Amino acid sequence: MTALAALLCAPAVALAQPYPDYARESLYVPVRDGTRLAVNIYRPATGGQVATERLPVIFVFTPYRARIRNAEGEVVETALNDNLGLRSLLRAGYVVAVADIRGKGASFGARRGFQDRTEAMDGHDLVQWLAARDYSTGDVGMVGCSYLGGTTMHTASTAPPALRAIFTGASDWDKYAFVRRGGITAQFNTRPDEPLSDDLASLPVDADPDGALLREAVAQHADNTSMAGLWYGMPYRDSVSPLTGNAFWDEVAIWRYADTIREAGIATYMWGNWNDEPTSDVILAAENLGSRLLVGPGSHCETPRDFAFTQEIVRYFDHELKGLDNGFAEQPRVTYWSDETGDAGHYVRGGEWPGARSQTAAWYLGDGSLAARPPEAGARTFAVDYDVANDAYFAFWPSPLDEHGLVYDGAPLAEPMDLLGFPTAHVTIAADRPDVDVFVYLEAVDAGGTAEVVSFGRLKASQRALSAAPWDNLGLPWHSGREADAAPIPAGQSATLIVPMLATSYHVPAGSRLRFVVTGADPRQRNLADLRQDPAPRITVTHGWAYGSRIELPLNVTGDE
Incomplete structure (x- = not known):
């Protein structure tokens, strides 16, 4: 096996884990218009002792509720799942913060539009708030897939000074061409909105033990703009939405903010899987941003098999946020799964997008x-x-x-x-x-x-x-x-x-x-x-x-x- 193959297929290679434990707190943080957003903060710890040194922060901005109690009564926490390497990042010495977007989870407010500029600026404000905490080095990274990948891109499009790097999966480059590809709505973004009862399954923040604030926040979510209604109401790229009163496709088009992301010097790593519609947009985004690119086998946001995925994420942020000389700078920009017969295949690394020479x-x-x-x-x-x-x-x-x-x-x-x-x-x-x-x-x-x-x-x-x-x-x-x-x-x-x-x-x-x-x-x-x-x-x-x-x-x- 070559050295490259050993690196790619080495999930068993141990990551440094100086912090096996964690301490959690949750609170409401007001953004620029006063709306209070629910933020859960997880700090690395050892033997019950919280790390006292300043550490980089990894921020996740989600509509899918940072902490919930599921139907079986179990508490499920986004930050403790390792699908995006969050638990490993905690162990490796990163503060992990997960916030509910406005209009979802335990956060207050109503969502005006799907990934609009209000939400983007909310992300900006939370990045800067996290960077100013006394446990933070002032360097923030973001990670996410699907909607969470979109929040990384839209937050990056506002160029928060503290945001240094993002790892983005299964997101779009151009919302119109994604949701209404060819002028036709035939895509999973047109699914029905979730009922308010889903948000009521969120756990209240620490200062809200009886859930009174949670119930007050969720009541405001009744004013959220319908996601499917938004898309169905704009048949053309230049349509004015009757729900937002503007040419909303332009507002949510990441390509319009590409210069801002590049000029801010934010490092970008784009990821998708072959059997997933957003991957074509992921490739376009990577090529237009000069981003690192990973395309794995599988479906939507699935961990790429036969690949040291968590290790890749931690090494990426170690390089970009901690400045570690771990060989990541010399790693080829593009990695993709080359299909073989049946379920077989192998990864290819190089400098060009998949198919550039086909x-x-x-x-x-x-x-x-x-x-x-x-x-x-x-x-x-x-x-x-x-x-x-x-x-x-x-x-x-x-x-x-x-x-x-x-x-x-x-x-x-x-x-x-x-x-x-x-x-x-x-x-x-x-x-x-x-x-x-x-x-x-x-x-x-x-x-x-x-x-x-x-x-x-x-x-x-x-x-x-x-x-x-x-x-x-x-x-x-x-x-x-x-x-x-x-x-x-x-x-x-x-x-x-x-x-x-x-x-x-x-x-x-x-x-x-x-x-x-x-x-x-x-x-x-x-x-x-x-x-x-x-x-x-x-x-x-x-x-x-x-x-x-x-x-x-x-x-x-x-x-x-």
Whole structure:
């Protein structure tokens, strides 16, 4: 085993743990507008003695409640979970602080919007408050995944002077392109809001033993803006939200604050997993920020397997916040999981994003076929099937939808194929309506017939016009989503939709085959009942050399040693 492999696969390598114990306190901290936010502080300790020296602080800002009593009566504390290395950071000599965002948990206030500037400035104020404590060195880091990853990014976008480094997982670079990718809401951010009873399960702060303040705080949460209602109410990138009164997509677009983050000198480490929709945004963010990047196997916020993940987090903050010469500065910027047959794979480290050197190979849609050569001209028509819903509350990755649309099957591969990077679909369609939603899926089907979705994308036909992205889009097609650029398909005409699909690392073994599926609805559209049309739209996909309906595959032909 090489030295690199030993480092990557060394979860058993012991981390320095000079502080096996901890002491906790919780209190309300007012931010600039006077709103009191619940903050839980965990300080390293040894043998019941709290550390007296000043230590760096790791801050976590969550909507999911810092401390709760679950249905079984057990106390669950975010800071004592090691999924993001928090318990290990405590043991390694960091103060860990976890705060509930306004409008959630035990904090007061109401949430105006999902990750708005109010919440960002709350994060700023808490970072500066933590830096000024007598147990703090004045150096603060943040860590989080999913919504918690978003709070790290939005707090960083306000450039708190004390914030030195962030470790961010499964967050977005551009909220519009994430939630309404292709102009269509089909994403887990549109789930229903949690009931107030969930917040009432929070444990009160220390000075509120009978929970009176907790109940008062949670009563204010009834005024929170509906998350799904916010997204559904803004169909275009430049829509003005009826709930916030402004162009809210702009307010919550991290890319607009990229210069602020860079100029502040905040170190950034971005993380995602291949089977998770935010990972494509994570790669874009890392490349535009010059960030470190980790892409592991697995789903949403899962600890990457076969990787010393906790050790990576502690080493990162040891380097950035403690200034330790631990070799992290010399470590390559990018690490990603390279898929192999079955569950096998290995990590690759280097200086370029996954797929930067991949070559494009076009596979063409035919009369039910998918092949490397264009077919004879033809067309196939299907009626949109709205009966695609399933019971998954968090559908981070879709299941095969071959029973709900057009299927294009490839022949079994004579040689294995390694996909690495972003596929792109080109689909020429006509429809009996001026506008339709189009979903595309790339699937791998093994010799036994078991199918798995490798990548997917979506695009509303009226938003097909290509534009120049306001950031480095890594050469991918980009649609503005602005209202002025929307164009229905003229009656009797066809239109070509160029659909960017999600990044992937996938090994297709010899004997397996590729499959391409086109549908007009997706289970992650939580508003299918509102979208249903009777009769259902009919969509025709044309194929042949003149129409160019195809999928462009990113082939990893150069190797990844």
